Amino acid sequence: MTLSAIAFAGSTIDRADAIRSDPDKLTALQTWRALLLRMDGLAPVIAPDGGLAWGTLADADPAAELVFLGLTDDGRAGFVAVDPALCGVGSTAPPDPRLWQVMGLLSAADLAIYGAAKALVDWHARHRFCARCGQPTALAKGGWQRNCGNPACRAEHFPRVDPVTIMTVEHQGRLLLGRQPRFPARRYSALAGFVEPGETIEEAVKREVAEEAGLVVRDVRYVASQPWPFPSTLMIACHAVADSADLTIDHSELDDARWFTRDEIVAALRDDANAAFIAPPQFAIAHHLLVWWLQ
Amino acid sequence: MTLSAIAFAGSTIDRADAIRSDPDKLTALQTWRALLLRMDGLAPVIAPDGGLAWGTLADADPAAELVFLGLTDDGRAGFVAVDPALCGVGSTAPPDPRLWQVMGLLSAADLAIYGAAKALVDWHARHRFCARCGQPTALAKGGWQRNCGNPACRAEHFPRVDPVTIMTVEHQGRLLLGRQPRFPARRYSALAGFVEPGETIEEAVKREVAEEAGLVVRDVRYVASQPWPFPSTLMIACHAVADSADLTIDHSELDDARWFTRDEIVAALRDDANAAFIAPPQFAIAHHLLVWWLQ
Structure with a gap:
């Protein structure tokens, strides 16, 4: 990997x-x-x-x-x-x-x-x-x-570029990933959301995780960024830490959100047929975030 | 400070x-x-x-x-x-x-x-x-x-938020700062520019420094971000390293750009009357970048 x-x-x-x-x-x-x-x-x-x-x-x-x-x-x-x-x-x-x-x-x-x-x-x-x-x-x-x-x-x-935060959240060695309704079956990926007027990248990460998963996070860390031309966003990939594993999922945004172990993520990135989930594709910066976390 | x-x-x-x-x-x-x-x-x-x-x-x-x-x-x-x-x-x-x-x-x-x-x-x-x-x-x-x-x-x-990179550049213990024509007299601040479609934050930093100061930079590092409501940008503050001090200033963008020593920056942030330049105001994330670099 x-x-x-x-x-x-x-x-x-x-x-x-x-x-x-x-x-x-x-x-x-x-x-x-x-x-x-x-x-x-x-x-x-x-x-x-x-x-x-x-x-x-x-x-x-x-x-x-x-x-x-x-x-x-x-x-x-x-x-x-x-x-x-x-x-x-x-x-x-x-x-x-x-x-x-x-x-x-x-x-x-x-x-x-x-x-x-x-x-x-x-x-x-x-x-x-x-x-x-x-x-x-x-x-x-x-x-x-x-x-x-x-x-x-x-x-x-001027040509528009919309900043979007996309984040992995860690708790005791496991990562939080979620499923949007439009995802293919068994695909889980990093949570994400647009940066709004009046907030920093770190504030946007905290708000998105709170909204979608009901989780308070700290120690937000910037990892990497990606231009995404559909239609034109700047994906800002971050990592954050949660002190609790208790989720309150917003089902208007997500089908599901779950914690995955290191071994489960390794298996998914290897495309193992028996993996617990299907990883985001290589094109997506979420894939990059998972590989970064494993290293 | x-x-x-x-x-x-x-x-x-x-x-x-x-x-x-x-x-x-x-x-x-x-x-x-x-x-x-x-x-x-x-x-x-x-x-x-x-x-x-x-x-x-x-x-x-x-x-x-x-x-x-x-x-x-x-x-x-x-x-x-x-x-x-x-x-x-x-x-x-x-x-x-x-x-x-x-x-x-x-x-x-x-x-x-x-x-x-x-x-x-x-x-x-x-x-x-x-x-x-x-x-x-x-x-x-x-x-x-x-x-x-x-x-x-x-x-x-949707409400627009335009990502802008703003960056300090370091070379052998000195920082590159520039003057935009609209700045008050003697004010120098970090170079800055909009992230364009098709580039990462790091690529935007490299392009802006090359365009405005004719300098190649490496090791771009994210420092902090700020929502700036004039009219509505997301300021993404970064730090980068240059291997050369030779500047080619784009005078359509900048009045001037210069390298400042640590002592000169300390004096400017202290508002010393004899400081080599006037620092960006506390409201600006460029101020924050200078304080971050000193620490």
């Missing part, structure tokens, strides 16, 4: 943010050498070599807005198009089994490039209008901003 | 999230016993006892939407009204000196209650319309959600 790379992290693209604010440079980069990341709706397209499929700007719908992803490791400008068919639609849904299968074919670096592109395209698709005044917005700064076109408003909008 | 409490953290309100989803309970709480947090626009109102001023629901503009803040420590329901005069306006500006002065009068717990209320009211004020379809939205779930009223859309929107 090695500590695998965090999925959707490790992009090799240079975001070259100074270029975003320079319309002349952005235009000058849109040559025949520029690369266009091919997308199938919000899913990646796999090239014959098994990597992400890239085309040229000639492949983009002429009506599509273009997002500047950055410079690839061979110095070419990478773009992705906001498919007009997605505009006003997008998706806030978690990935389906077919998307997992396609993503599973990608290298870590390609998965990270896809994840950022997906989060951005989806944000543009779901943010066609100004939340402040209701008028149409237009892409700005290479796709890292949208500006309201209403001269009386002119609000600036 | 003690490690002070993190400003805007430590609220004593129970967010009682189960109540938010229960319209009957929410209505039942809106009695003469319920408390209304008084606001002067987006600023707090100070009571004669020096705490936050609370009124009753009778004080709210009948046209105002009400946000359920939670249950106070004596079990009463706390609300705040979204002032109709703020709707379509709000503010994304940093606090001005007068607001700092008023906030400085509050206890840590009251400052946290105010911060959450301000972030929420401001979000409602700036999110009157659906970003997906442009039609009006309405408050839902006690103010922790807004729903699009367009039957063909029905998008759900």
